[in-house]
Amino acid sequence: MYVDLGSALDATPGVSRDSLERLDDQVATAHDRIEAGRNDHDHGYAALNLPARVDLDAIRSAVAPFADAEAVLTVGIGGSGLGAATLANALAGPDDPDAYVLDNVDPEHVARLLDSLPLARTAVNVVSKSGTTVETLSNFLVVREAMADAGVDWTDRTLVTTGESGNLRQLADAHDLPLLSVPDGVPGRFSVLSSVGLAVAAIQGHDLDAICAGAADTADGLSGSLFETPAYAYGAATYALAARGATTNVMMPYAERLETFAEWFAQLWAESLGKDGLGQTPARALGATDQHSQLQLYRAGPREKVVTLLRPTHRPDRPIPETDLDGLSYLGGSTLGDLIDAEFGATEASLAASGVPAIRVEIDGVDERSLGALLYGMEAACVLYGELAGVSTFTQPAVEWGKRAARGLLGGGDVPAAEAVEDRASLRIDP
Amino acid sequence: MYVDLGSALDATPGVSRDSLERLDDQVATAHDRIEAGRNDHDHGYAALNLPARVDLDAIRSAVAPFADAEAVLTVGIGGSGLGAATLANALAGPDDPDAYVLDNVDPEHVARLLDSLPLARTAVNVVSKSGTTVETLSNFLVVREAMADAGVDWTDRTLVTTGESGNLRQLADAHDLPLLSVPDGVPGRFSVLSSVGLAVAAIQGHDLDAICAGAADTADGLSGSLFETPAYAYGAATYALAARGATTNVMMPYAERLETFAEWFAQLWAESLGKDGLGQTPARALGATDQHSQLQLYRAGPREKVVTLLRPTHRPDRPIPETDLDGLSYLGGSTLGDLIDAEFGATEASLAASGVPAIRVEIDGVDERSLGALLYGMEAACVLYGELAGVSTFTQPAVEWGKRAARGLLGGGDVPAAEAVEDRASLRIDP
Incomplete structure (x- = not known):
């Protein structure tokens, strides 16, 4: 550069x-x-150590079951999807497996994408560090159902990328799914050079060592x-x-x-x-x-x-x-x-x-x-x-309020923030 | 709305x-x-009269030869491409002909897109009001050559959308190509509700009357x-x-x-x-x-x-x-x-x-x-x-300088602006 x-x-x-x-x-x-910060592997700074520390063999091994994939679908939002998409769109040639990212909960878009995919030859990489990201988990449930409806065993087609504990790890353990760990100390937007960003590149056959x-x-x-x-x-x-x-x-x-x-x-x-x-x-x-x-x-x-x-x-x-x-x-x-x-x-x-x-x-x-x-x-x-x-580079406090409000609106607990949505001011102009 | x-x-x-x-x-x-301004059909304001004045039958008639199209490729940049793309991406269903827009001169992208298209079943809509837009004409020349290389008669597959005179109109006249006129008084970015934006929607079978x-x-x-x-x-x-x-x-x-x-x-x-x-x-x-x-x-x-x-x-x-x-x-x-x-x-x-x-x-x-x-x-x-x-809504004076400079850099005349490109200040940091 x-x-x-x-x-x-x-x-x-x-x-x-x-x-x-x-x-x-x-x-x-x-x-x-x-x-x-790098020497101490402090939160965030640890991302700058990834080139020397990322375990490329673990990634190659986790994606090995998907060597037959014609398409790879990342289910993840924000930093859990953008790194993979960036590498795929930059590096993929016409003969590589097509890469898609499901990073929105637009029902029509989800339905159309699933209808267009060769599900029996699609590798699904579900990515959420916490295992509770509502958009990602909702989409994953829909993808899993679509595979079942198509007679495809989703446990044969799913790779899980998540943190050390939580929902998705339990799911991976229960079904013996290939599993990659989201590295500690690395915020999602700094995770492109970890398993989060590199798994799709590996499935597409790009040179991880060169990256x-x-x-x-x-x-x-x-x-x-x-x-x-x-x-x-x-x-x-x-x-x-x-x-x-x-x-x-x-x-x-x-x-x-x-x-x-x-x-x-x-x-x-x-x-x-x-x-x-x-x-x-x-x-x-x-x-x-x-x-x-x-x-x-x-x-x-x-x-x-x-x-x-x-x-x-x-x-x-x-x-x-x-x-x-x-x-x-x-x-x-x-x-x-x-x-x-x-x-x-x-x-x-x-x-x-x-x-x-x-x-x-x-x-x-x-x-x-x-x-x-x-x-x-x-x-x-x-x-x-x-x-x-002098800002707090590695946090994102202002997105949490909205996440709680959305959860509250869907009935996920008693969240005062959700009421604020209903109390909003209005000055509506109709045609 | x-x-x-x-x-x-x-x-x-x-x-x-x-x-x-x-x-x-x-x-x-x-x-x-x-x-x-609307009453006088003044430049720009005339765009706000399009819903009552656009000739939908002329559009339907110009696209009639492409009823067999599996894909439609708009070759146009800025306002000559974005309106068509907006309608196509909003309205197209999975069974409609695929719509593509060639609105950049990235050689690799152009090559890959042309390699992926069923050229014998592709309708090409080349759109330039002046007929001299360098990106559009260059791309059109490349598309035409690709069709010739594939044994496809480009004159069977091309629709021209242009102004009352110029290069592209001469080309359409010489080869008896289907032709649509860019309306007078309508800047490109206000042309979505004219032939410029609606031709692709017509090929895709959308309801122009409802739009x-x-x-x-x-x-x-x-x-x-x-x-x-x-x-x-x-x-x-x-x-x-x-x-x-x-x-x-x-x-x-x-x-x-x-x-x-x-x-x-x-x-x-x-x-x-x-x-x-x-x-x-x-x-x-x-x-x-x-x-x-x-x-x-x-x-x-x-x-x-x-x-x-x-x-x-x-x-x-x-x-x-x-x-x-x-x-x-x-x-x-x-x-x-x-x-x-x-x-x-x-x-x-x-x-x-x-x-x-x-x-x-x-x-x-x-x-x-x-x-x-x-x-x-x-x-x-x-x-x-x-x-x-109080600004001049319908003009775009600041883009002209750059257009002249690009032309000068390519040898299209003695353009002082081009020299400024070479004279630029530099403070380069190498790795």
């Missing part, structure tokens, strides 16, 4: 080179704290200076820009295969840093497509954003055929890759010309090693940002 | 009932201006008061909240089939209103999924946002099977629909409890008539917002 801050220096909001140099002392202090090697390279390169560490350069610059008014961070990959990465990043950034009135709202975009949708706003709208332009420097290419269509002869001899690179460069220059801050992030390609480096790099960037901002 | 502003009244930022009443005089003035009837109902219901007009209630409230600091508008539908609608909305909102330093940055989310990704930030992050919670009040449902799993017995007798509704209510209450403004938008169901009402309603909301803000 390479980071270029050039387009953030002289922008509005912007962070000057001098400011970055002053900030670098705080980066050194934060780095020491991160290293201490972890890319991440380990990045881990080994963490130093006490943002000028030597791309991940810290990204974390420190976004922190400094946020403090100067960039409350939105647009993540805009120029590769369709990285579209889900932007969703993964959005969870990492929002849930880790959105605290105490601080943080950045992630806006997911896709280059070059969203130049025709969002660029007008980025250039001329509110000055509350930084745009992260992400691209692979190498990718398979395709020539644009010669044409005699009027006004298009200049495309002759060009490729679609030339075109998307020209669009990337033009957008970067366009933002710079209007003084909108942008950060360029590049990876070598959309491959295992580069993905490992990118995912780990963004996790390290996020942890650094959290240290600089 | 029903709108409830209750959760925006007593929030931070918030807009009180008194403020809305004061604003209503401006709404009346803006409504007069909108009506005058237009839903839109026409909304058009007929526009009045000079936000308290009588849901679309204006939405436009006025988001405008007032933006003026009070809500520079981000989260669009969060609770239905998988409306996920693309959120993208369509993001273009409409960003490109129309992102001007003069004003506007709102759209953030796309999906309920209930993103409660496990973004809700922490919405509750506890920067107070620069309003959350739009959108749901259908009716949808097909699916029971959650009974279970003896520990702690889940409270789900017994519930459905996935109950669960997603409980999550919706809990999120709304959770935001209200922490004083984050939210607007509830409801439609009867994800069907043709409701979609027509929703799409038209959001267009009218956007136009009203633009009037209140």
